Amino acid sequence: MISEIKLQDLRAGEFIDEKVKEISDAVGVGIAINALSGGVDSSVVTMLGHRALGRNLRTVFIQNGLMREGEPEMVARIFRKLGVEIEIIDTHREFLYALAGITDPEKKREAITQAFYKKVFGRIVRESGAKYLLQGTILTDVDETVAGIKRQHNVFAQLGIDPQETFGYRILEPLIQLRKDGVRAVGKSLGLPQEIFARIPFPGPALAARIIGEVTEEKLTIVRKATSVVERLLSDRGAFQYMAILHEDRVTGMRDGKRDFGRQIEIRCWDSIDARKATPTKLPFELLEKLAGDIISEVPGVVSVTYNITSKPPSTIEAV
Amino acid sequence: MISEIKLQDLRAGEFIDEKVKEISDAVGVGIAINALSGGVDSSVVTMLGHRALGRNLRTVFIQNGLMREGEPEMVARIFRKLGVEIEIIDTHREFLYALAGITDPEKKREAITQAFYKKVFGRIVRESGAKYLLQGTILTDVDETVAGIKRQHNVFAQLGIDPQETFGYRILEPLIQLRKDGVRAVGKSLGLPQEIFARIPFPGPALAARIIGEVTEEKLTIVRKATSVVERLLSDRGAFQYMAILHEDRVTGMRDGKRDFGRQIEIRCWDSIDARKATPTKLPFELLEKLAGDIISEVPGVVSVTYNITSKPPSTIEAV
Numbered sequence: 001m002i003s004e005i006k007l008q009d010l011r012a013g014e015f016i017d018e019k020v021k022e023i024s025d026a027v028g029v030g031i032a033i034n035a036l037s038g039g040v041d042s043s044v045v046t047m048l049g050h051r052a053l054g055r056n057l058r059t060v061f062i063q064n065g066l067m068r069e070g071e072p073e074m075v076a077r078i079f080r081k082l083g084v085e086i087e088i089i090d091t092h093r094e095f096l097y098a099l100a101g102i103t104d105p106e107k108k109r110e111a112i113t114q115a116f117y118k119k120v121f122g123r124i125v126r127e128s129g130a131k132y133l134l135q136g137t138i139l140t141d142v143d144e145t146v147a148g149i150k151r152q153h154n155v156f157a158q159l160g161i162d163p164q165e166t167f168g169y170r171i172l173e174p175l176i177q178l179r180k181d182g183v184r185a186v187g188k189s190l191g192l193p194q195e196i197f198a199r200i201p202f203p204g205p206a207l208a209a210r211i212i213g214e215v216t217e218e219k220l221t222i223v224r225k226a227t228s229v230v231e232r233l234l235s236d237r238g239a240f241q242y243m244a245i246l247h248e249d250r251v252t253g254m255r256d257g258k259r260d261f262g263r264q265i266e267i268r269c270w271d272s273i274d275a276r277k278a279t280p281t282k283l284p285f286e287l288l289e290k291l292a293g294d295i296i297s298e299v300p301g302v303v304s305v306t307y308n309i310t311s312k313p314p315s316t317i318e319a320v
Numbered sequence: 321m322i323s324e325i326k327l328q329d330l331r332a333g334e335f336i337d338e339k340v341k342e343i344s345d346a347v348g349v350g351i352a353i354n355a356l357s358g359g360v361d362s363s364v365v366t367m368l369g370h371r372a373l374g375r376n377l378r379t380v381f382i383q384n385g386l387m388r389e390g391e392p393e394m395v396a397r398i399f400r401k402l403g404v405e406i407e408i409i410d411t412h413r414e415f416l417y418a419l420a421g422i423t424d425p426e427k428k429r430e431a432i433t434q435a436f437y438k439k440v441f442g443r444i445v446r447e448s449g450a451k452y453l454l455q456g457t458i459l460t461d462v463d464e465t466v467a468g469i470k471r472q473h474n475v476f477a478q479l480g481i482d483p484q485e486t487f488g489y490r491i492l493e494p495l496i497q498l499r500k501d502g503v504r505a506v507g508k509s510l511g512l513p514q515e516i517f518a519r520i521p522f523p524g525p526a527l528a529a530r531i532i533g534e535v536t537e538e539k540l541t542i543v544r545k546a547t548s549v550v551e552r553l554l555s556d557r558g559a560f561q562y563m564a565i566l567h568e569d570r571v572t573g574m575r576d577g578k579r580d581f582g583r584q585i586e587i588r589c590w591d592s593i594d595a596r597k598a599t600p601t602k603l604p605f606e607l608l609e610k611l612a613g614d615i616i617s618e619v620p621g622v623v624s625v626t627y628n629i630t631s632k633p634p635s636t637i638e639a640v
Contacts, residue, residue, distance in 0.1 A: 288629040
């Protein structure tokens with residue numbers, strides 16, 4: 001049974017000292033490894049591990065090719081300022097290969113999870129020689145699974161590490177007693193910049209969740225560029241979430257004065273408190289036209305842009 | 321060479337008397353037939369033919385299953401008020417059969433044209449025993465084809481009537497010297513009601529042009545209901561054109577509290593002078609929300625509604 005530390009009981013400074021000592025004691029002179037996504041949980045774990053182990057912690061950022069424009073470089077830059085070197089490992093071909101031919105959203109998510117753990121991160125862990133894995137698991141993540149040893153064995157299975165081999169491997173989960181609010185408090189105390197906390201929620205499958213139908217490199221390029229426009233024009237509207245979605249359907253448009261099929265981008269921008277209910281943000285029409293105009297001129301192949309005007313429910317925040 | 325009658329040279333009353341006499345002289349005591357779509361051209365031809373021939377003109381309205389809610393009944397009601405009986409012939413199964421499995425927009429249009437002429441109207445003409453066909457061809461229709469006899473032979477070929485059989489058949493095209501503005505003037509003079517002229521432009525392939533991907537009865541039902549909502553809420557906005565488009569792409573939504581895939585409807589509403597350039601109508605956000613809400617509640621299976629915010633070009637008025 002994991003004993004929860006509630007936000008009101010958390011003393012961030014003491015928590016940090018304690019976790020740094022625990023990691024240091026556990027790893028000793030060994031080598032540890034962790035995967036940083038740039039999200040709050042993995043960022044906090046990276047900072048704790050770095051304080052405990054310095055260069056004996058290897059932090060990898062797995063570039064899966066599904067990220068927003070410039071995302072790995074931005075995360076590496078933030079951590080470099082904090083004195084932490086991040087290793088960006090480009091594995092986008094492996095993810096594209098894993099996603100080829102898959103159109104069902106659930107199967108897409110599963111393919112990304114499998115490619116991440118079994119193929120990419122599993123291989124990196126084995127090849128690194130590191131026997132200590134730092135993970136950003138929080139209490140909310142384990143609520144619905146069996147806590148403790150059994151779950152940890154599952155992590156190894158997920159990584160494709162044979163139970164026979166697991167002897168000597170150890171998983172460290174310094175945030176497992178916290179919930180999101182506690183992790184944020186610890187992150188601030190560790191000096192993580194506002195950029196890490198202020199980022200718009202982004203789904204696990206990243207841009208693959210913003211593509212209807214099969215994920216291909218061409219489609220990722222399109223939705224990535226459209227996402228840049230949407231984030232540039234909507235980041236100051238105070239919206240809960242905003243996104244560009246690339247449709248599989250082709251629509252008629254004009255290219256070089258001739259009828260031709262083109263791509264359609266759907267924009268969603270949500271007002272919401274907790275994501276359970278949401279309404280489309282009442283953007284001024286001039287901004288909608290600016291969004292459409294910028295996407296048309298900056299994203300090759302797009303001839304049509306729509307704005308979602310449905311509430312949740314029955315819509316959901318994401319399309320896929 | 322056809323000699324054009326320009327609007328400023330047209331005296332509608334004289335034109336009507338002349339054409340009524342021509343039709344009457346040509347058909348004599350025989351039987352003529354025409355297909356009424358409810359558009360201005362075929363409506364005017366129906367009135368001229370009726371004045372000339374009375375009950376010796378058989379006017380058929382071919383229900384192809386691709387029409388808006390209540391459309392055949394509305395057209396029949398308008399003409400009944402004018403003393404003209406219209407025969408509605410339900411051929412929707414033949415059109416659905418012809419459209420099955422076709423996703424390419426051009427092939428869809430072609431399938432509808434072929435089903436209309438070769439299969440449905442060709443058969444009706446042959447079975448009717450009528451040797452005179454009244455057609456609402458206007459000068460704009462022939463501008464890009466070879467006028468005269470050659471074109472008329474093409475009509476028979478299109479109808480699947482063997483050139484050997486065509487002896488005795490005759491096509492009458494009383495509007496062939498006019499353009500649209502002249503046809504409207506004649507229509508008003510004939511007493512056609514505002515409903516015929518005021519209707520929003522509707523594409524030849526009807527609701528099939530408002531469905532992305534294969535046309536099925538289920539999809540026709542959905543887009544027909546959505547079209548009713550859109551026409552009900554947007555008819556008083558002074559827009560050039562407005563429509564509901566059913567996407568092939570499925571998006572995630574909530575049904576009965578569970579995640580489920582659903583349909584998405586795209587609304588387009590255009591401001592335009594001549595359809596060559598167009599901009600999305602700046603509808604108030606409250607109206608957009610009302611559109612989405614009414615579609616969600618009235619059209620089963622739809623979980624998401626978007627509004628198109630692109631200008632033409634690069635968009636086109638229609639999606640298919």
